[in-house]
Amino acid sequence: MIERLTNKIKLKNSSTVKGVGDDAAVLDFSNKQIVITTDLLTEGVHFNLMYTPLKHLGYKSIVVNLSDVVAMNATPKQVTVSLAISSKFSVEAIEELYEGIYLACEKYDVDLIGGDTTSSLTGLTISVTAIGEANKEDLAYRSGAKKTDLICITGDLGGAYMGLQLLERENEVFKGNNLIKPQLSGHDYILARQLKPEARLDIIAIFKELKIKPTAMIDISDGLSSEIKHICKESHSGAKIYEDKILLDNDTKNMALEFNINPLVTALNGGEDYELLFTIPVTDYEKVRNHPDITVIGHIADESEGTVLVTNAGSEIELTAQGWNPLK
Amino acid sequence: MIERLTNKIKLKNSSTVKGVGDDAAVLDFSNKQIVITTDLLTEGVHFNLMYTPLKHLGYKSIVVNLSDVVAMNATPKQVTVSLAISSKFSVEAIEELYEGIYLACEKYDVDLIGGDTTSSLTGLTISVTAIGEANKEDLAYRSGAKKTDLICITGDLGGAYMGLQLLERENEVFKGNNLIKPQLSGHDYILARQLKPEARLDIIAIFKELKIKPTAMIDISDGLSSEIKHICKESHSGAKIYEDKILLDNDTKNMALEFNINPLVTALNGGEDYELLFTIPVTDYEKVRNHPDITVIGHIADESEGTVLVTNAGSEIELTAQGWNPLK
Numbered sequence: 180m181i182e183r184l185t186n187k188i189k190l191k192n193s194s195t196v197k198g199v200g201d202d203a204a205v206l207d208f209s210n211k212q213i214v215i216t217t218d219l220l221t222e223g224v225h226f227n228l229m230y231t232p233l234k235h236l237g238y239k240s241i242v243v244n245l246s247d248v249v250a251m252n253a254t255p256k257q258v259t260v261s262l263a264i265s266s267k268f269s270v271e272a273i274e275e276l277y278e279g280i281y282l283a284c285e286k287y288d289v290d291l292i293g294g295d296t297t298s299s300l301t302g303l304t305i306s307v308t309a310i311g312e313a314n315k316e317d318l319a320y321r322s323g324a325k326k327t328d329l330i331c332i333t334g335d336l337g338g339a340y341m342g343l344q345l346l347e348r349e350n351e352v353f354k355g356n357n358l359i360k361p362q363l364s365g366h367d368y369i370l371a372r373q374l375k376p377e378a379r380l381d382i383i384a385i386f387k388e389l390k391i392k393p394t395a396m397i398d399i400s401d402g403l404s405s406e407i408k409h410i411c412k413e414s415h416s417g418a419k420i421y422e423d424k425i426l427l428d429n430d431t432k433n434m435a436l437e438f439n440i441n442p443l444v445t446a447l448n449g450g451e452d453y454e455l456l457f458t459i460p461v462t463d464y465e466k467v468r469n470h471p472d473i474t475v476i477g478h479i480a481d482e483s484e485g486t487v488l489v490t491n492a493g494s495e496i497e498l499t500a501q502g503w504n505p506l507k
Numbered sequence: 508m509i510e511r512l513t514n515k516i517k518l519k520n521s522s523t524v525k526g527v528g529d530d531a532a533v534l535d536f537s538n539k540q541i542v543i544t545t546d547l548l549t550e551g552v553h554f555n556l557m558y559t560p561l562k563h564l565g566y567k568s569i570v571v572n573l574s575d576v577v578a579m580n581a582t583p584k585q586v587t588v589s590l591a592i593s594s595k596f597s598v599e600a601i602e603e604l605y606e607g608i609y610l611a612c613e614k615y616d617v618d619l620i621g622g623d624t625t626s627s628l629t630g631l632t633i634s635v636t637a638i639g640e641a642n643k644e645d646l647a648y649r650s651g652a653k654k655t656d657l658i659c660i661t662g663d664l665g666g667a668y669m670g671l672q673l674l675e676r677e678n679e680v681f682k683g684n685n686l687i688k689p690q691l692s693g694h695d696y697i698l699a700r701q702l703k704p705e706a707r708l709d710i711i712a713i714f715k716e717l718k719i720k721p722t723a724m725i726d727i728s729d730g731l732s733s734e735i736k737h738i739c740k741e742s743h744s745g746a747k748i749y750e751d752k753i754l755l756d757n758d759t760k761n762m763a764l765e766f767n768i769n770p771l772v773t774a775l776n777g778g779e780d781y782e783l784l785f786t787i788p789v790t791d792y793e794k795v796r797n798h799p800d801i802t803v804i805g806h807i808a809d810e811s812e813g814t815v816l817v818t819n820a821g822s823e824i825e826l827t828a829q830g831w832n833p834l835k
Contacts, residue, residue, distance in 0.1 A: 209537030
């Protein structure tokens with residue numbers, strides 16, 4: 180439906196380089212290009228305050244937007260934050276939320292430059308807009324992947340999803356019996372992945388250092404399958420990724436097994452990892468081969484070849500976008 | 508509280524010219540400066556869908572943001588729109604909302620460049636960010652008013668407030684008895700002021716034509732008293748405005764009398780007119796004296812003189828900010 184609604188848009192201003200359709204919009208007011216992106220988080224849909232500390236929520240609401248800026252190969256510079264708050268929130272609660280917001284701004288060197296705080300009849304809504312800058316030639320769109328390009332990811336995937344499953348499970352148990360303490364210890368990694376994700380701003384510096392310009396890039400907020408399909412669609416290409424290249428953190432893997440979930444599925448269809456998925460020319464292979472933060476997981480193929488996962492057994496499975504989508 | 512929360516902000520980037528504290532933030536990425544502003548509208552607080560057509564709501568949600576851009580003496584160029592929608596809204600309803608959004612974009616020549624559509628547990632929330640551009644030397648902050656500057660307004664005030672009163676009254680009557688049709692005819696002007704306000708982008712062109720650079724400017728969203736006090740606070744000045752200079756539309760005046768409201772109060776404390784309040788050097792008086800869209804209502808004074816209304820009887824009344832504030 181969003182596509183149908185945005186199809187009607189006709190860009191009018193020469194300063195609008197890229198509107199709807201990528202991680203962030205690009206504006207050109209002169210020699211630097213500006214990227215701007217926005218996200219709306221609503222209570223009960225995007226977060227559950229039963230187990231989400233407000234400070235973490237504030238932090239995360241900034242980070243998810245910075246991640247979109249970074250996914251353009253741009254550097255975030257400013258954010259605006261708007262809050263709609265129901266009367267159930269105390270001043271202290273709102274301050275706690277802002278503490279997290281400020282902490283993220285501090286960590287990523289971005290300025291909070293505006294916003295709006297208003298009341299709502301029920302619940303909490305957070306709207307963040309992030310603005311970043313980049314040299315025109317550095318910007319990485321979803322549309323630039325070329326056949327034979329290597330497909331790379333940063334970090335590991337699935338952790339945020341398993342952190343969410345764990346929190347949801349323990350919350351259900353707690354709701355059933357208040358005396359039972361949540362069993363969360365030993366799972367710091369996946370809990371942090373869910374509650375306090377980070378944007379991979381460090382990768383932008385690594386690209387500069389390695390003299391890499393990604394041909395296409397997207398952040399992994401909805402699961403790897405969904406994001407690869409976005410790149411393939413915009414780049415009019417296919418892709419092959421390899422099961423044995425997708426590394427999982429041990430805690431993620433064990434928790435998935437405990438939940439009877441195929442660990443690979445947490446990477447493919449879990450969301451909110453905020454790692455980067457990007458493509459580079461095959462000639463750049465040596466630059467990334469041994470980099471601890473970057474893993475080559477496959478390559479771009481002809482559109483006719485589809486977007487497939489090559490399993491360890493050698494069979495090819497068409498990827499489907501089953502990422503987390505609050506409108507589904 | 509917002510002030511307390513934003514006091515902590517330290518701006519870090521040289522591209523951030525102006526952060527929190529004006530109608531819009533200003534970023535300098537090169538020879539043009541960028542202004543960006545954002546607003547969050549929540550159902551039941553900012554709008555009542557019992558009497559607000561969704562198309563009008565979409566239109567208004569854009570306009571109120573463009574008005575903030577214009578109030579910087581800048582030209583709006585782009586908007587982002589995020590919606591959180593509960594399941595009670597049909598696809599048709601959302602399309603109607605977008606129709607209004609597109610109509611405003613069309614009318615004001617701005618590009619919708621991004622956003623987010625997500626679900627909410629209850630009600631509708633609309634978050635809009637608007638971006639505009641201006642030459643650095645043209646920007647009008649709240650802080651530039653100088654003693655003896657003339658205080659001017661565009662258009663007439665109080666209409667939106669009386670439109671709201673009328674809609675609220677007829678809605679109450681209708682809720683009491685569904686067979687009674689709302690009595691709205693003959694009040695097109697104040698209804699349009701409330702339901703379909705316009706941003707005074709035309710004034711930006713008039714300033715250029717008249718070779719006027721406002722020393723300070725703000726849009727009148729919360730009532731004249733409140734806005735004058737903002738300018739005085741930021742400009743470290745006082746102000747005198749004159750009762751007999753504040754012209755009201757006849758429909759506004761008559762409706763106020765019908766409601767037993769002092770018509771002047773609709774201008775001073777009513778909100779949502781989205782006219783402009785600005786100051787100009789007294790030497791520019793001849794340029795605006797006979798302009799049909801601009802009225803001189805007073806002048807800037809020394810801070811020690813306070814912010815006062817001079818009544819027709821000659822007495823001085825200190826203005827108080829009783830503008831509409833959803834956090835009150």
